[in-house]
Amino acid sequence: MNQANEIQKQQYQRFTEIFEQGKQRYIEAVGHSKGYIPGVKGKDYLSDEEREEAKQLIQEIFEKSNSQKPRTISSKLSQNVSL
């Protein structure tokens, strides 16, 4: 079983914040959360910066933690990561 370190926990918390921010904006604009697709421009009510940050966070969190890496994840980010 993997154990998240403090940095990963903070990264996940920040990711969740961005997720919830977009969700709230979406609900305010549309009236419900159905169809809220974080990561897809036009369906997430996130700025380009927020979307990019969320993507980087989620890639980092899960790439670093996995002993069995999902085959489709690109590994180029791991070069920028030092744990």
Next chain:
Amino acid sequence: MIEPTEEQYLIIQALDTLELLGSHFFDGETGDWYIQTPSLNLPHAIILLDGSIVSLNWKQL
């Protein structure tokens, strides 16, 4: 930029309707759709473009 596939949408919609979908994120760079669910067996997973699901084996976030 990669767009989500019909297969991915169907799974997301099913989970959402059943209220089993926590935070999630579609990665337009890789096509991976990260999901978090209340399942004890699969709390974090990726839905690949073809609709198959890969466990992230991650339990202590």
